[in-house]
Amino acid sequence: MGKRGEVKILSNETFTVQLYLDYFNERLRVDDYRGNIKKVLEAIEPILIENQFSKCIFHSRAEHWKLLLSYGFQLEAIFSGYFNGSDNYAMTLYKDQERRKSDVWVKEDEILESVMKKGKNQELKRTPEDYVFRRAVEKDAGKLATLYRTVFSIYPTPMDEEEYVLKMLRTTSIFYIVEYNNEIVSAASADINKSFHHAELTDCATLPTYRKYGLMKKILVKLEEELRREHIFCTFSIARALSFGMNAAFYQLGYTYTGRMTNNCYIYDNLEDMNVWVKNLAT
Numbered sequence: 001m002g003k004r005g006e007v008k009i010l011s012n013e014t015f016t017v018q019l020y021l022d023y024f025n026e027r028l029r030v031d032d033y034r035g036n037i038k039k040v041l042e043a044i045e046p047i048l049i050e051n052q053f054s055k056c057i058f059h060s061r062a063e064h065w066k067l068l069l070s071y072g073f074q075l076e077a078i079f080s081g082y083f084n085g086s087d088n089y090a091m092t093l094y095k096d097q098e099r100r101k102s103d104v105w106v107k108e109d110e111i112l113e114s115v116m117k118k119g120k121n122q123e124l125k126r127t128p129e130d131y132v133f134r135r136a137v138e139k140d141a142g143k144l145a146t147l148y149r150t151v152f153s154i155y156p157t158p159m160d161e162e163e164y165v166l167k168m169l170r171t172t173s174i175f176y177i178v179e180y181n182n183e184i185v186s187a188a189s190a191d192i193n194k195s196f197h198h199a200e201l202t203d204c205a206t207l208p209t210y211r212k213y214g215l216m217k218k219i220l221v222k223l224e225e226e227l228r229r230e231h232i233f234c235t236f237s238i239a240r241a242l243s244f245g246m247n248a249a250f251y252q253l254g255y256t257y258t259g260r261m262t263n264n265c266y267i268y269d270n271l272e273d274m275n276v277w278v279k280n281l282a283t
Contacts, residue, residue, distance in 0.1 A: 025265045027055040054096035065089035077259025077276040081234035108241035125214035136175035141166040143184045151205040156265040186215040190223045198234035233282040241273040250277040
């Protein structure tokens with residue numbers, strides 16, 4: 001498989017912008033910028049065309065999202081507190097009609113409504129004593145890759161590769177795992193952005209046989225505790241809109257739904273809509 005993505009920085013006398021060219025998910029993401037917004041948009045247009053990206057995601061500060069509306073972007077979600085306490089308005093532009101269209105939007109609305117009707121049950125299921133919860137270490141990289149390879153046939157990042165997982169463990173991510181009989185049966189991570197002081201709760205995976213104990217909710221609570229110790233209080237997650245269980249877990253843990261990203265990334269064998277959930281760990 002070729003390169004899944006790369007960071008690119010463009011800079012001149014009128015602007016500087018940090019991009020992520022996401023070849024795997026056929027999209028361009030504007031992660032940070034300063035200067036003339038119009039010039040930024042002129043600079044990224046040829047990149048969209050050259051790479052045949054069908055979606056552009058622009059992480060906009062509060063003072064710029066209305067300007068982006070005038071250039072054809074639309075607001076899909078708000079990541080509260082994303083930029084060192086200031087909100088990120090996730091603006092999107094589509095270059096392909098099929099990428100813009102979702103055939104399951106109403107079904108996803110119904111799932112979200114069901115999640116909220118269920119209520120915020122904060123109780124955690126009892127886990128058998130022989131299940132071990134702990135923070136992952138570097139030697140767990142191989143078993144973590146096996147877990148993700150087993151659970152997901154396709155995933156937006158190469159979590160099925162031991163070297164990639166090891167890199168994440170050594171740099172930006174905290175992983176929490178559950179072991180049973182010396183096997184990792186459930187895991188999730190907090191990917192920390194040290195520049196903007198936020199973290200994404202992501203890479204949530206549990207082997208099907210072990211999904212009856214509510215392991216993921218407990219892992220998420222453990223990750224929140226780790227983030228507070230790191231003084232990271234802005235946290236968010238992007239959950240499959242078709243997954244009742246994951247959306248229910250975040251809602252019950254006090255996260256707020258703030259939007260849905262259409263055909264955002266490949267999971268399993270399709271592009272999927274993703275719900276955005278945010279939480280302030282300081283409150």
